[in-house]
Amino acid sequence: MTDKPSQTLYAAFAARIDAVLAALEKEGHLPPETSRANVSVEPPRDPSHGDLATNAAMVLAKAAKTNPRALAEKIIEHLARDPLIESADIAGPGFINLRLARQNWITELRAIAQLGDDYGKSTIGDGKRVNVEYVSANPTGPMHMGHCRGAVVGDALAALLEFAGHEVTREYYVNDAGGQVDTLARSAHLRYREVLGEDIGDIPEGLYPGAYLVPVGQAAAEEFGARFQAEPEEEWLPIFRAFAVERMMDLIKSDLALLGIRHDVFSSEAALQAAQKPEAAEAWLREHDLVYDGVLEAPKGKAPPEDWEAVELPLFRSTKFGDDQDRPIKKSDGKWTYFGADLAYHMQKAEKADALIDIWGADHSGTVKRIKAAVAALSEGQGKPIPFDVKLVQMVQLLRGGEPVKMSKRSGNFVTIADMVEEVGKDVVRFSMLTRKPEAQMDFDFAKVIEQSKDNPVFYVQYAHARISSILRKAADQGVAPSADALDTLGEHELDVIKQAAQFPREVEAAARAREAHRIAFYLYDLAAAFHALWNMGNDDPGKRFIVGQDPAVSSARLFLASQIGQVIRNGLALLGVEAVEEL
């Protein structure tokens, strides 16, 4: 989405290598205007290969009419003159492996200290406005497990994009205009009558049976008295709808708060319709022959629906944009379909954004094509093509000790977010949701994440941070403070951990580009592992501890290192919305 150059340490060396290639071109070793697009400069998987590797010689050999190793020789001649590069070697089929001079890492360590909470921030977003819509659960009840993953993934992604230099709007679309909120209103009215003393018996089929509506009935009774008890539905339906939706949204917001999630904008579908946005969209689409009146084909499902009949409806030409079928924007009763309103809604979002991202549950995968088609049609047609990404979040299977947790929506018996957070804690819920790529299905086993808490990655990362906090407390007691004065005393093993920490800005950029917040979780795990390994060296050899009794200079340098590792862990956890604890 943006070509703004990166400013990480690694990017700096990529630029140096690019400069070398430009020089070679000038010297005639490379033909003019050779594309260097496929040249990569990145840390090799195997650290024994050095700090950085480039495939430049392999990619460009053909253009240079030579073999990769010969070209690599030329490249290395230049690189060897760079004082920040300690060594450059040719390996394998023609890779060039670089070992960076020690001072690069020391400089990076100081940078962490200087930048603090800002370390890892990137400008690749270039201030572009990105609207991330997530959760958008129907306002008909408390949030349950099915909403959880999308909520966490969306929230972490929003934080990540913000950190990477985007201007992010966190948005929630409130579906307060469809049939479900009418059902909600009727269900609430029934509870209202119950509170007023009526015997309502069993909740009829088709209404929401959940006990969470009892307080709504209570509140309605307090608000309206008996005014609507025996009135016909037309009298109270709109009133109860608005009343109940507002309370459901309060409920949802408090559930979200338990997860540490707060949206910037709540957009109401009813308000959108009242403002006649769908009409405007339809008019424009009709003008451009993208909406026409036509008849839908019969559904192709396994069993043909008995009550299906051909009806003429206004259809959007989504097939023109790769969809399998044109899609109705209005129902036969004249009301907008969900899609009809949704396309207008996306236009509304697009007015104030440079890019849109929707986080949806996988059960909506079938509607991705049509909404992408709509956004493409409207935004391109109006001269402002807008990047639009729909991220599908797969289902989470809830388990307890390997057994599926039984849930039934009909009886209103489902595991809520509030239950979950109460049982295992916000940090565990959030981190767990981010330790799997969102598009893969996952299991969430209550027994596993709490009973075997030591096997849980979130504790592993938090433990590293807690250890760092602990060592700094201990040092303070002994009158030793972190200091950058003697960083020259840091050894190879310490340098290895700095190298790991130095990857953070790069990970942030890669994750932001891919729009995958889970990468940060995995990165933090690796960083924590590197720290734990360093720590344990002190168990075998007291001279390798952070606090070395006889040597305040060495101690202060190592404490400085520890302190900066803690800083990076904090910065990463902040993106995930997980607390960096001082003690475990």
Add this chain to the structure above:
RNA sequence: GCGCCCGUAGCUCAGUCGGAUAGAGCAUCGGAUUCCUAAUCCGGAGGCCACAGGUUCGAAUCCUGUCGGGCGCACCA
């Protein structure tokens, strides 16, 4: 029947723009604790990257097909 997602070690999963000998945790086997938090660390064993073709210097990664699992296929939301 069609569309989307997934398939990597016994289990749960990573795998950067297509790069070098495919990685981690759990489980398993063997070690480390008079010591800054052992909720940790070190080592061993464990692989047809579902299968078959293709693209190219190079494929777990991209393309095609097959098989397997999930989700969806109303004018619902």
